[in-house]
Amino acid sequence: MRQDAKVNSGPELGDPARRLVRGEPVVAKVLASTIEELALTGLEGLTLERVAARAGVNRTTIYRRWPTKEDLVLAAFQWMAAEDELTWDTGSLRGDLEKLIEQATAKLFAPGTLSLIRTLLGSPDESPLAEVARCEHESRRQLILDMLDRAEQRGELRTDIDKELFLDSVFGMLFVRLVFQRVQPTKEFKERVLEQLTRLAAPISPKTAPRPTHTRAATPRLAPAKKAKARRARQR
Numbered sequence: 001m002r003q004d005a006k007v008n009s010g011p012e013l014g015d016p017a018r019r020l021v022r023g024e025p026v027v028a029k030v031l032a033s034t035i036e037e038l039a040l041t042g043l044e045g046l047t048l049e050r051v052a053a054r055a056g057v058n059r060t061t062i063y064r065r066w067p068t069k070e071d072l073v074l075a076a077f078q079w080m081a082a083e084d085e086l087t088w089d090t091g092s093l094r095g096d097l098e099k100l101i102e103q104a105t106a107k108l109f110a111p112g113t114l115s116l117i118r119t120l121l122g123s124p125d126e127s128p129l130a131e132v133a134r135c136e137h138e139s140r141r142q143l144i145l146d147m148l149d150r151a152e153q154r155g156e157l158r159t160d161i162d163k164e165l166f167l168d169s170v171f172g173m174l175f176v177r178l179v180f181q182r183v184q185p186t187k188e189f190k191e192r193v194l195e196q197l198t199r200l201a202a203p204i205s206p207k208t209a210p211r212p213t214h215t216r217a218a219t220p221r222l223a224p225a226k227k228a229k230a231r232r233a234r235q236r
Contacts, residue, residue, distance in 0.1 A: 030055045030062060034076040035112030043119045048072065074129050077116055081136045086143040093151035094198050097170075100144065101193055104171065105185035108178050141167065151201070158203045170197060 033055040037046055046069050052059040066072040088099050107113060123129045144167055151157040173193060177183045 026055075026057065026061075028079070030057060031072075031076045031079040034072050035080060035116065038073065038076070038115040038119065039112040042115060043069070043073065043122070046073070070127075070129065073116075073119060074132060076112075077120075077129065078132060078136075080110075080112075080116070081140075086140055089147070089150065093148075093154070093156040093201060094194065096147050096151065097197050097201075098190075098194055100147075100170065101174070101190050104174050105178060105190065108174065109185060114179065155203065157201050161201060166201065169200070 030051065034046075034051050037051050037054060041050070048062045048066070048069060049059050051072065052062050055062075062072065066075060086103075088096065090096050090099060120129065120133050145163055148157060148163045148166070152159065173196075177189070177193075178185060183189060
């Protein structure tokens with residue numbers, strides 16, 4: 001069977017519901033090459049010809065499946081998202097957070113990730129790429145919220161915590177540090193993030209709970225004239 005015939009068999013990867021079927025190495029090579037080219041040129045400079053050259057396939061192989069570079073980038077995004085594994089359950093909140101931090105830092109430093117983020121931020125809200133990105137984000141977000149629910153059931157998560165905002169703080173912290181401040185994801189950095197998050201999430205014990213402060217009622221002060229009058233009355 002010719003190489004390009006193998007690539008063109010099966011459902012279209014441009015379909016948002018499509019997931020890469022294992023055993024399609026040529027398709028995977030094309031999509032990986034798309035991400036690599038996107039990292040070098042951005043969406044504006046991306047061409048199907050350059051992707052074909054990097055992947056070592058005929059350009060008609062790509063044109064038949066993905067007629068436009070937007071279709072190709074959409075398929076590459078879905079393929080990269082499908083590689084994520086968020087179904088772990090280590091049995092502890094700390095273990096789950098450690099896995100989450102490891103995967104998030106690895107993903108942010110993966111080739112082409114930042115270019116994909118820039119492409120997503122620059123795409124119109126109604127575009128297919130933006131719509132798929134929203135669906136992927138929500139599905140992964142729900143998996144992590146389920147992880148936090150399990151931690152709460154085990155008594156490892158404070159009951160008054162806002163899980164949505166806590167999750168935002170996890171990714172916000174990593175994004176600011178790793179992307180904007182260019183901090184390297186060293187073991188020490190990841191341990192520091194993990195310690196901070198576990199402290200924020202830990203249930204408040206009676207010993208550490210803030211005690212209510214009781215203030216004495218202020219004694220009403222008398223005006224100077226009334227003070228003198230009261231003093232003379234006591235002297236009589």
